[in-house]
Amino acid sequence: MNPLQKIGAFTAALAAAFGTAYGVGAALGPADPRTTTAGHTESHSSEPAAKTPPGDLLPAGLQVSQDGYSLDLETTAVPAGRSSLRFVVRDADGDPVTRYETAHGKQLHLIVASRELTTYRHLHPVRAADGTWSTPVDLPAAGGYRVFADFVPAAGSEGLTLGSDLSVTGPYRASPAPAPAATTTVDGYTVALEGTLAAGGESDLTFTVRRDGRPVTGLEPYLGAYGHLVALRSGDLAYLHVHPHEEAEGDGTSGPEVSFAATAPSTGTYRLFLDFKVDGTVRTAAFTVRAGAAPAAETGSGTHEETSHGH
């Protein structure tokens, strides 16, 4: 057999193998193009294709594209220090989204967190007429980061949190998140956490803010509440659904407590980032917490209706 004949025989064998595989697949079910990339389990199952898109079963923030909307980072790498980020949210046609609902006082909330969950930024970019969002950002340490865009498109009914990776360049030093602790201090404010995350259910988390041992009763409204909480899962930076228990009314202050309901999708380690505002300055208190298994009696007690959008 000369080389060409060998190739020809090999190609024929391949065609036969694929032909057989195709024949088996076709015999098991219709060749629905939507299921062809979904893996073997579906095509070998007698069940019809799942009607719920897999995205609805995932925690938020793990996907760069969901429900027809995509987060298109124009800036995918920045040097450590001060820089800026630009991005576009695109619809299913690839066009920039220019119409948003306002949620928690803003059309879009941008969270930037280091993969190690030691650096956290909560930003409110501005949108140009063409739909491009931009914001200054200060990321002091090199490493891998995740950018989350949290928004409600005017054409959709559901809030979305899309995530995309960002590299911060420069000399890298590992900085693992601190061990779990129930109190943390930021700029002289000590914040104590009460409550624990339980996997699969809603958990109440209450934070108490003190300064020099005295309760801080001057918590100012921030994004429609007396604090803003984001929870991220260590390992994949899944973005948890969190709702404030109390909405801010008018300009009145509150404190020293602010509480939230948070739903952890699994056991594991999480970082909580509480933004609170006192004397016009927003500060962030960060906590490392471990989520355990939900107590049996409380399993399925999460009847709280999901009306918010990831905040």
Ligand SMILES: [Cu+2]
């Ligand atoms: Cu925000």
